[in-house]
Amino acid sequence: MVPASQISAPLTEGPTQIKVDGVEIRLVRLPLIEPFETSFGKIDSRLIFLICLSAGGLKGWGEVVASEQPLYSYETVGTAFHVIKDFLAPTVLDDPIAGLPDLARRFSRFRGHNMAKAGLELAFMDLLAQMNNQSLSALIGGERKRVAVGVSLGIQPTLSQLLKRVDKYLDLGYQRIKLKIKPGWDISVAFEVRRIYPNILLSVDANSAYTLADVDHLGRLDDFDLLMIEQPLQSDDIVDHAELQQHLKTSLCLDESITGQRQAKAALDLESCRIINIKIGRVGGYSEALAIHDLCAARSIPVWCGGMLESGIGRAHNIALASLQGFTLPGDISASSRYFERDLISPEVTVASDGTVTVPDAIGLGFEVDSFFIERQTETRVYLTRK
Ligand code: OSB
Ligand code: MG
Numbered sequence: 001m002v003p004a005s006q007i008s009a010p011l012t013e014g015p016t017q018i019k020v021d022g023v024e025i026r027l028v029r030l031p032l033i034e035p036f037e038t039s040f041g042k043i044d045s046r047l048i049f050l051i052c053l054s055a056g057g058l059k060g061w062g063e064v065v066a067s068e069q070p071l072y073s074y075e076t077v078g079t080a081f082h083v084i085k086d087f088l089a090p091t092v093l094d095d096p097i098a099g100l101p102d103l104a105r106r107f108s109r110f111r112g113h114n115m116a117k118a119g120l121e122l123a124f125m126d127l128l129a130q131m132n133n134q135s136l137s138a139l140i141g142g143e144r145k146r147v148a149v150g151v152s153l154g155i156q157p158t159l160s161q162l163l164k165r166v167d168k169y170l171d172l173g174y175q176r177i178k179l180k181i182k183p184g185w186d187i188s189v190a191f192e193v194r195r196i197y198p199n200i201l202l203s204v205d206a207n208s209a210y211t212l213a214d215v216d217h218l219g220r221l222d223d224f225d226l227l228m229i230e231q232p233l234q235s236d237d238i239v240d241h242a243e244l245q246q247h248l249k250t251s252l253c254l255d256e257s258i259t260g261q262r263q264a265k266a267a268l269d270l271e272s273c274r275i276i277n278i279k280i281g282r283v284g285g286y287s288e289a290l291a292i293h294d295l296c297a298a299r300s301i302p303v304w305c306g307g308m309l310e311s312g313i314g315r316a317h318n319i320a321l322a323s324l325q326g327f328t329l330p331g332d333i334s335a336s337s338r339y340f341e342r343d344l345i346s347p348e349v350t351v352a353s354d355g356t357v358t359v360p361d362a363i364g365l366g367f368e369v370d371s372f373f374i375e376r377q378t379e380t381r382v383y384l385t386r387k
Contacts, residue, residue: 017096017097017098018055018056018096018097018124018127018128018131019055019056019096019097020053020054020055020092020093020096020097020124020127021054021055021056021385021386022053022054022093022383022384022385023051023052023053023084023089023092023093023120023383023384023385024050024051024052024053024054024381024382024383024384025049025050025051025081025084025085025380025381025382025383025384026049026050026052026374026378026380026381027047027048027049027050027077027081027378027379027380027381028047028048028049028050028311028344028374028377028378028379029045029046029047029048029377029379030045030046030048030311030339030340030344030377031044031045031340031341032044032045032046032309032339032340033337033338033339033340033341035154036154036309036339037154037155037156037180038072038154038155038180038182038205038207039155039180039181039182039206039207039208039209040071040072040207040208040209041069041071042154043067043068043309046309046311046339047067047068047077047379048063048310048311048313048344049063049064049065049066049077049080049081049119050062050063050064050311050313050344050374051063051064051084051119051120051122051123052123053092053120053123053124053126053127055127056131058127058130058131059127059369060123060124060125060126060127060128060130060364061122061123061126061313061365061369062118062119062120062121062122062123062124062125062126062313062314062317063119063122063281063310063311063313063314063317064077064080064084064115064116064118064119064281065115065118065119065279065281065282065308065310065314066079066080066115066116066281067308072207072235072256072308073115073235073256073282074112075112075113075114075115075116079113079116080113080115080116080119083110083113083116084116084119084120085382085384087110088107088110088113088116088117088120089120089384090384090387091106091107092106092120092124093384093385093386094106094386097124099128100121100124100125100128100286100287101287103120103121103124103287104121104284104285104287104288107120107121107284107285114259114260114281114282114283114284114285114288115281115282115284117284117285118280118281118282118283118284118285118286119281120285121280121284121285121286121287122280122285122286122314122317125139125140125286125317126317126364126365127364129363129364129365130363130364133363134363135320135359135360135361135362135363135364135366136316136317136320136364136365136366137319137320137323137359137360137361137366138361139320140286140290140320140321140323140324141324142320142321142322142323142324142359143323143324143325144322144323144324144325144327144359145323145358145359146352146356146357146358146359147305147319147322147323147327147331147333147356147357147359148175148176148329148330148331148355148356149174149175149176149330149331149332149333149334149351149355149356149357150174150175150176150177150178150201150203150330150331150332150355151169151174151176151177151178151332151334151338152178152180152205152307152332152334153165153166153169153177153178153179153180154180155180155181155182155185159188159189159192162179162189162193163192163193163196166193166196166197169338170197170200172335172351172353173351173352173353173354173355173356174330174334174351174355175201175330175355175356176200176201176202176203176227176329176330177193177197177200177201177202177203178202178203178204178205178230178332179193179202179203179204179205180204180205180206180207181204181205181206181209182206182207182209183209183210183214183217186204186206186217186221187217187220187221190202190204190221190224190226191223191224194224194225201227201330202224202225202226202227203226203227203228203229203230203253204221204226204228204229204230205229205230205231205255206229206230206231206232207230207231207255207256208231208232208233208234208235208256209232210232210233211233211234211240212233212240212243212244214232215243215244215247218232218244218248219247219248221248221250222248222249222250226250227251227329228250228251228252228253228274228275229248229250229251229252229253230252230253230254230255230277231253231254231255231256231257231277232244232252234257235256235257236256236257237257238254238257238263238266238267238270238272239270239272241254241257241267241272241273242267242270242271242272245271245272245273245274246271251273251274251275252272252273252274252275253273253274253275253276253277254267254272254273254275254276254277255277255279255282255306256282257272258276258277258278258282258283258292259282259283259284260283260284260288260292261283261288261291261292261295264276264292264295264296265295268295268296268299268301274301274302275301275302275303275304275329276292276296276301276302276303277303277304277305277306277332278292278293278303278304278305278306278321278327279305279306279307279308280317280318280321281308281314282306286321289321290324293321293324293326293327294326296326297325297326302326302328302329303326303327303328303329304322304327304328304329304330304331304332305318305321305322305327305331305332305333306331306332307331307332307333307334309339311340311343311344311345312336312343312344312345312348312349312367313344313345313365313369315333315336315343315345315349316345316349316360316365316366316367317365318331318333319333319349319357319359319360319366320359320366322359323359330355333349333357334349334351335348335349335350335351335357336348336349336350337350342373343370344369344370344373344374344377345365345367345368345369345370346367346368346370347367347368349367
């Protein structure tokens with residue numbers, strides 16, 4: 001693993017004081033190639049929330065992963081817009097920023113709204129990487145040159161439509177298949193996929209669709225040699241998951257419940273899960289994501305990088321994060337083409353036939369931002385400056 005001291009060094013040292021001149025917010029509509037359905041609903045486009053920080057002639061890009069509706073999390077595009085415009089952006093524009101810890105400290109007095117905070121942290125880290133002439137991966141101490149990836153398959157109208165998609169993504173090389181499940185679309189689906197593919201890495205994600213009363217039902221998933229069951233119980237629960245884990249052979253993985261390093265530590269202390277999904281947006285940015293990575297590495301708990309149907313900008317940050325040594329399981333980092341006809345970056349993210357994505361070594365994000373296409377798809381644009 002990478003010791004915390006090595007990770008934080010480039011983030012705190014050096015003469016870098018970043019004076020941010022402007023915060024641009026853009027809401028950009030990207031249609032999905034096909035609808036994405038989870039236990040809480042179905043979407044057919046993404047309203048991508050971009051943040052662009054300008055400083056000293058450079059631009060740093062970040063993405064707020066909130067959805068339009070408060071389903072996965074209480075945050076929405078609307079709440080993040082308000083919180084960034086009225087509270088977070090003014091603290092960013094206030095004084096020059098000394099480093100990531102300084103930025104995180106400014107945000108910490110505001111409760112919650114992790115996705116809003118993360119969007120600004122991401123953009124800040126892109127700026128910092130550019131100022132240091134480094135890739136994002138190098139900036140955070142990432143060592144992997146390629147990261148292993150899996151695919152998350154939404155609930156389908158029929159089993160045969162699901163099986164077609166499993167086949168397609170295995171063919172494309174994806175190393176792990178994750179099935180979204182809910183009551184009525186769970187046991188028989190996992191049974192059938194496992195029957196046809198006895199040897200693949202297979203997991204399921206319930207997005208909180210069950211309660212502890214379903215312990216026997218969920219126990220039937222133990223027959224399918226799953227890599228993990230992701231977030232079966234309530235989104236803020238840590239206690240019932242510990243009880244459930246005791247009754248299951250299969251490892252539980254927490255997603256929604258892990259909103260920061262304190263929750264991660266509590267979940268590991270209580271043995272509520274044996275695997276953690278790290279999403280930079282859900283935990284409030286790089287500082288928390290790195291801390292959770294370090295905590296899990298120190299306890300030999302595998303972590304993997306989750307996804308939120310990000311555009312290429314959020315995806316580039318996920319790739320950088322997943323290049324850290326502790327990310328030992330395939331992430332939900334698909335090719336741009338898994339979700340979008342055309343992405344906001346160039347080149348787009350591609351998955352090689354061995355199910356890996358290259359970690360760019362070019363400075364900053366490592367991808368060009370396609371300003372022309374962003375402009376074309378923009379629904380809302382706001383530019384905030386110092387008062
Ligand atoms: O639970 O991991 C989840 C997408 C939106 C909200 C929650 C989740 C997901 C995914 C998609 O599973 C992962 C991806 O971006 O490919
Ligand atoms: Mg999940």
